[in-house]
Amino acid sequence: MENILSQEEIDALLVGLESGKIDTTPETVESEKVKPFDFKHFTISTRLKIPGIDVINDQLIRSLRLGFSTLLKEMVDITSIPTQMERFKEFMNKIPVPTSIHIFKMEPLKGNFLLIIDAPLVFVFVERFLGGGERKIIRVEGREFTPIEQKLIKKVVDMIFVELERAWRNITPVKPKYLRGEVNPQFARVLQPEETVIVNGFNVELENLSGRILFCYPLSSLQPIKEKLFAPYQIEEVIDPKWKKALERTVLESEVEVKAILGKTKITLGDLLHLKEGDIILLDKKIEEPIEVYIENIPKILGKMGIYKKYLAIQIENYLKSEEE
Numbered sequence: 001m002e003n004i005l006s007q008e009e010i011d012a013l014l015v016g017l018e019s020g021k022i023d024t025t026p027e028t029v030e031s032e033k034v035k036p037f038d039f040k041h042f043t044i045s046t047r048l049k050i051p052g053i054d055v056i057n058d059q060l061i062r063s064l065r066l067g068f069s070t071l072l073k074e075m076v077d078i079t080s081i082p083t084q085m086e087r088f089k090e091f092m093n094k095i096p097v098p099t100s101i102h103i104f105k106m107e108p109l110k111g112n113f114l115l116i117i118d119a120p121l122v123f124v125f126v127e128r129f130l131g132g133g134e135r136k137i138i139r140v141e142g143r144e145f146t147p148i149e150q151k152l153i154k155k156v157v158d159m160i161f162v163e164l165e166r167a168w169r170n171i172t173p174v175k176p177k178y179l180r181g182e183v184n185p186q187f188a189r190v191l192q193p194e195e196t197v198i199v200n201g202f203n204v205e206l207e208n209l210s211g212r213i214l215f216c217y218p219l220s221s222l223q224p225i226k227e228k229l230f231a232p233y234q235i236e237e238v239i240d241p242k243w244k245k246a247l248e249r250t251v252l253e254s255e256v257e258v259k260a261i262l263g264k265t266k267i268t269l270g271d272l273l274h275l276k277e278g279d280i281i282l283l284d285k286k287i288e289e290p291i292e293v294y295i296e297n298i299p300k301i302l303g304k305m306g307i308y309k310k311y312l313a314i315q316i317e318n319y320l321k322s323e324e325e
Helices: 007-019 051-072 088-093 119-129 147-168 219-229 241-252 269-273
Strands: 045-047 077-087 100-107 113-117 175-182 196-205 210-218 258-261 291-295 298-308 311-319
Touching (some): 051 077, 051 119, 051 147, 051 196, 051 219, 088 196, 088 210, 113 119, 113 147, 119 147, 119 210, 196 219, 291 311
Antiparallel strands (some): 100 113, 100 175, 113 210, 196 210, 298 311
8 A cells, every 4th residue: 555646646737747847758679679479461370289180190190000001011100290380371381292182071071171181201101002112312393293102102192092981980980082183282272371270190110211191180179079179088999890800800810829638647667668459558547527628728618528529629628827817
């Protein structure tokens, strides 16, 4: 309360203003410290942490790493790129020519989405499709993709869309629908220049080169599912029935070594050397006692010895469990 002016101080201040005794000229500020702000053309580039996008990226990395390694016949390392929010025009201005740009929809979400694949990666995929070996230096300046190259890279795009649909099931069911492909960013401006977009993707690293695969999502298209995208927990992953069936088939077709131990005993080396046909060796098990069956040298089954269709056989009577089980 000590800083409040009294009535006498207020009157004296007013008199000073009227008489000109108090300087009311604003202090000058150095022009170098003042910068004009353009509200119309300002740019944004902010890193975001969106749990839903992270879940999608994690599954895409796992599936595409395996798919690309199989396709290229070499180990491929894929790492996630931090998710960015920026203006659409600023994002498109950073894309070089040529670049493999693919416009698609993700029904039932509204709006157009973009998939961008760096040119060096496109040429690597095309060479492997055509049976070529590895190339250490790939020159992309001053050339465009031929119709054959565009048709071949569409196979990679289709594979990405399959895995993208599968990864999005963790958040919400979507169906990627391919619209068209472009090489020049000028012909792929399917959104308003000032529209805000979410950009995320991966660095794809091979032995001799690396490139990016980017996804561009309009922020307005993600608004209906923003609560799911920003949920702080990971939604349970949907198990692909085809993958489950293939895994079951692989497991069931696996070969294992099975041994049935009729019994054990100990004899001297001298008795072993003098064994001849017709000799009898006494074991530590009676004929009516169950026999242990070993799977990969681990006791798993108790059974009874018998004959089935003229073959020696074991009838399972019980399953053995280890201490851990």
